[in-house]
Amino acid sequence: MATLAARQSRSRPDAMHGNAMIWGAASLGLLLLLWFAVTSGSALIAPRLLPSPATLAERFATLAVTPFGGNNLLGHAAASVERWALGVLAAIAVGLPLGVMFAWLPPFRAALMPVFELLRYIPPFAWVPIAILWFGASTLTQALVVFIAAFPACVINTQLGVSQVDKVLVQAARTLGAGSWMTLRHVVLPVAARDAFTGIRIAVSNGWMALVGAELVVGKVGLGFLISQGQANDSVATVFVGIIAIGLLGVLIDSGVRWLQRVVLPWSQ
Amino acid sequence: MQAEPDATQMVNSRPAVQAGSRPAAPKMELRGISKKFSTRRGEVVALAECNLAVEKAEFVTVVGPSGCGKSTLLMIAAGLTEPTTGDILVDGLPAGAPGPKRSVVFQRFALFPSETAAQNIEFGLRVAGIDKAERAARVTELLALMGLEQFRDAYPSELSGGMQQRVAIARALIVRPEILLMDEPFGALDAQTRTVLQEEVSRLRRQMDYTVLFITHSVEEAVYLGDRVVVMSRRPGRIKTEITIPRDAAWRGKQIEDASNYSDFNDVRRQIWELVRSEIVRE
Numbered sequence: 205m206a207t208l209a210a211r212q213s214r215s216r217p218d219a220m221h222g223n224a225m226i227w228g229a230a231s232l233g234l235l236l237l238l239w240f241a242v243t244s245g246s247a248l249i250a251p252r253l254l255p256s257p258a259t260l261a262e263r264f265a266t267l268a269v270t271p272f273g274g275n276n277l278l279g280h281a282a283a284s285v286e287r288w289a290l291g292v293l294a295a296i297a298v299g300l301p302l303g304v305m306f307a308w309l310p311p312f313r314a315a316l317m318p319v320f321e322l323l324r325y326i327p328p329f330a331w332v333p334i335a336i337l338w339f340g341a342s343t344l345t346q347a348l349v350v351f352i353a354a355f356p357a358c359v360i361n362t363q364l365g366v367s368q369v370d371k372v373l374v375q376a377a378r379t380l381g382a383g384s385w386m387t388l389r390h391v392v393l394p395v396a397a398r399d400a401f402t403g404i405r406i407a408v409s410n411g412w413m414a415l416v417g418a419e420l421v422v423g424k425v426g427l428g429f430l431i432s433q434g435q436a437n438d439s440v441a442t443v444f445v446g447i448i449a450i451g452l453l454g455v456l457i458d459s460g461v462r463w464l465q466r467v468v469l470p471w472s473q
Numbered sequence: 474m475q476a477e478p479d480a481t482q483m484v485n486s487r488p489a490v491q492a493g494s495r496p497a498a499p500k501m502e503l504r505g506i507s508k509k510f511s512t513r514r515g516e517v518v519a520l521a522e523c524n525l526a527v528e529k530a531e532f533v534t535v536v537g538p539s540g541c542g543k544s545t546l547l548m549i550a551a552g553l554t555e556p557t558t559g560d561i562l563v564d565g566l567p568a569g570a571p572g573p574k575r576s577v578v579f580q581r582f583a584l585f586p587s588e589t590a591a592q593n594i595e596f597g598l599r600v601a602g603i604d605k606a607e608r609a610a611r612v613t614e615l616l617a618l619m620g621l622e623q624f625r626d627a628y629p630s631e632l633s634g635g636m637q638q639r640v641a642i643a644r645a646l647i648v649r650p651e652i653l654l655m656d657e658p659f660g661a662l663d664a665q666t667r668t669v670l671q672e673e674v675s676r677l678r679r680q681m682d683y684t685v686l687f688i689t690h691s692v693e694e695a696v697y698l699g700d701r702v703v704v705m706s707r708r709p710g711r712i713k714t715e716i717t718i719p720r721d722a723a724w725r726g727k728q729i730e731d732a733s734n735y736s737d738f739n740d741v742r743r744q745i746w747e748l749v750r751s752e753i754v755r756e
Contacts, residue, residue, distance in 0.1 A: 370583070372579055372581055372583040373583055373585060375551075375553050375571075375577070375579070375583070376577065376579060376583040376584075376585075376644075377585075377596070377600075378553065378570075378571045378572075379551055379552075379553065379571045379572065379573070379575065379576055379577040379645075379654075380573055380576060380596050380597035380600060380644070380645075380648060381572050381573040381597055381600050381601055381648065382596075382600040383600075386600045390585070390596070390599070390600070391585050394585070394586075394587030394588075395585070395586060395587055397587070469587070470628075471586055471587050471588075471628040471629075471630065472586075472587075
């Protein structure tokens with residue numbers, strides 16, 4: 205009976221997924237149509253403020269090969285992704301173990317939780333001036349801002365995942381002869397990994413958003429920098445190319461993490 | 474289904490006392506167990522002075538009204554809950570920390586969700602550091618014993634409740650426990666699945682002669698499976714009566730439906746039900 209229910213619940217999202225694709229495509233198409241109507245169609249909005257789809261596509265093609273602000277589009281995107289990856293990977297590398305220790309070692313939590321709580325209410329951008337003072341206008345500066353934006357989600361979700369593991373699983377492991385380390389490794393961590401992945405997904409998107417913000421303020425390369433250069437040169441098409449590239453890369457990165465979760469945790473579907 | 478073992482394979486439940494030696498200690502003995510919990514509304518006495526011995530190869534079932542502390546008693550027997558007073562002895566020695574000598578089957582299955590059926594069953598052998606070839610052989614044996622061959626690579630979330638509990642029983646048996654502790658193992662199953670698993674456990678018992686302490690709220694189940702039925706009082710839980718069920722009763726080895734056609738089965742069931750009923754607090 206439960207098997208049947210599981211099969212049904214698995215097939216239903218598939219059907220919904222099909223519908224959602226249609227609705228998504230329809231709404232995107234409508235947006236495109238509206239955009240065309242208010243720009244090339246009617247010039248209702250001045251080209252200086254909103255480029256037409258054709259202008260934008262052309263600008264995209266140009267920026268893909270021609271440097272603007274020192275780099276072409278790929279160069280800016282690569283710089284952004286590099287800083288983002290550096291900051292997020294550091295946040296995962298430090299945040300997941302810290303989350304596990306917060307949940308598994310109560311004295312450790314008691315000692316460090318107040319510091320963590322205080323720090324996580326400081327917005328990432330408040331660290332930009334300090335990061336500049338410490339590291340100058342380098343990759344490390346932006347990576348630090350990404351790290352600060354991504355770190356709390358890693359810690360909190362992992363801690364939650366570990367502390368919410370059903371006590372009866374821990375009891376079952378103990379009665380089968382597993383010590384604390386074995387129980388943590390074979391039972392608690394695999395179960396908590398699902399929540400840790402949720403944390404990683406949040407960290408990934410928080411980090412991405414904070415990065416673009418930081419790039420607007422500091423640096424000579426990156427998608428945020430491209431946008432600010434577009435604005436400074438009165439090229440609204442460049443600004444939009446940057447914005448759309450940021451959005452597309454964000455979606456791509458998120459689906460990458462989701463794919464990774466399916467591969468690493470096949471049981472958590 | 475496996476062939477029924479014939480009567481000559483059955484082993485006597487009580488170990489014979491060797492001439493000149495002291496009587497063997499029971500396989501497990503709970504001595505003077507009491508348990509108090511402190512709650513917001515003050516102290517609750519869950520168990521008061523429980524004494525219970527389980528002999529080697531004996532199947533003891535414990536029934537009592539809900540809330541009488543019978544599950545707490547089992548958790549204490551497993552070493553998972555500390556008693557307020559009293560001792561837990563295995564072969565006459567303090568039992569100490571929980572471990573595979575006293576494996577447990579939980580009401581809510583407690584399977585590791587990230588592991589397949591085979592990996593769940595293998596768990597106790599893996600943590601004991603047993604080599605891969607032997608692990609594989611024993612897992613295959615247990616999968617066959619519990620009728621789980623087709624589900625070897627299924628995750629718990631893909632299994633029905635009955636199949637999950639079969640995996641949990643296999644996981645508890647593979648470590649060859651001295652005593653198997655079962656905490657209302659069929660309480661979360663639907664009636665049909667429960668009946669099938671009751672018969673399955675009865676069959677396993679007749680084949681292999683496990684030592685079992687089995688908690689249930691079903692009088693019928695307690696009589697059907699038990700060599701001895703222990704009746705507990707309402708809270709604070711005490712052991713009220715113990716009733717020995719003949720191992721050679723005519724209905725042993727029959728299906729549970731058929732057992733209820735035997736008058737001796739029904740007599741014992743009625744007698745125990747009256748004892749339990751008198752303990753149920755009227756709301």
